[in-house]
Amino acid sequence: MLNKRLIGMVIIKDGWAVQSFGYKRYLPLGKPECLVENLDRWGADEIVVLCIDRSKRAAGPDLQLVEKLSGMGLGTPLIYGGGIRTVSDGVEVIRQGADRICVDALLHNNLDVVKGLSNRLGGQAVIGVLPLSWKKGKIEWLDYQSKKTSALTKLELSADDNAVSEFLVADWSNEGSFGSFDLRLIRDFPMPNIPLIAFGGVTTHEVMSEALSMPVISAIAVGNSLNYREHSIQLIKEQLTGQPLRPSNYGCKYSV
Numbered sequence: 001m002l003n004k005r006l007i008g009m010v011i012i013k014d015g016w017a018v019q020s021f022g023y024k025r026y027l028p029l030g031k032p033e034c035l036v037e038n039l040d041r042w043g044a045d046e047i048v049v050l051c052i053d054r055s056k057r058a059a060g061p062d063l064q065l066v067e068k069l070s071g072m073g074l075g076t077p078l079i080y081g082g083g084i085r086t087v088s089d090g091v092e093v094i095r096q097g098a099d100r101i102c103v104d105a106l107l108h109n110n111l112d113v114v115k116g117l118s119n120r121l122g123g124q125a126v127i128g129v130l131p132l133s134w135k136k137g138k139i140e141w142l143d144y145q146s147k148k149t150s151a152l153t154k155l156e157l158s159a160d161d162n163a164v165s166e167f168l169v170a171d172w173s174n175e176g177s178f179g180s181f182d183l184r185l186i187r188d189f190p191m192p193n194i195p196l197i198a199f200g201g202v203t204t205h206e207v208m209s210e211a212l213s214m215p216v217i218s219a220i221a222v223g224n225s226l227n228y229r230e231h232s233i234q235l236i237k238e239q240l241t242g243q244p245l246r247p248s249n250y251g252c253k254y255s256v
Helices: 032-042 063-070 087-095 105-109 111-121 205-212 232-239 250-254
Strands: 005-013 016-021 025-030 046-051 078-081 100-103 126-135 138-143 148-151 166-171 196-199 217-222
Touching (some): 005 032, 005 196, 005 232, 016 032, 025 032, 032 046, 032 063, 032 232, 046 063, 046 100, 063 078, 063 087, 078 126, 087 100, 100 105, 100 111, 105 111, 105 126, 111 126, 205 217
Parallel strands (some): 005 217, 046 078, 078 100, 126 166, 166 196, 196 217
Antiparallel strands (some): 005 016, 016 025, 126 138
């Protein structure tokens, strides 16, 4: 079995890293580079930096931020999302130092651009972000720009398109809550051949263990809870010994 990853999430609004609660309330945490540096030192397998206000403001990707973060000498792959509107936007994000990109609004607005990004960068470089919730026995997909939800079946994208390598399934209504990720979003996901990353309330070891046991899960992503305890990633991996997670590399990187 391939080892799965533990991803550190950094949510950014108005240029500041924030703690997000259900896509509605935001608590400032500080400079993004400080959080990213910690996640890198503590041994995250990947770091996702998600600027949640760029598409809504039609601001384009924050290339200055990507350049700043990539210039820090990170040893951890960097994934950037936010404001990517065109193939050239995505290419420029990679040129500025990101290893992969995330797309969210484009999945609603222009699937042709998503496929174009995959053709230009390779499908492995593109992750689709899906804010989902479980309502009345089915999966609902949130368009965070309009604040409207629709059935996920409207996403006309399949594994055969090779447009995205993974979907980041964000349980948006439970984001920021303790151990509340709704695993039905994974069990009933309508595209079973595309690997999934679970995010939003994935905070207890019980939820993490159950998610990691699902074959379709390629990674779990944790945001808020990593910011309040030093070496939190190493502690999570130690407590999940026996799960198919990549081993912690903290001892190798920082032994003296």
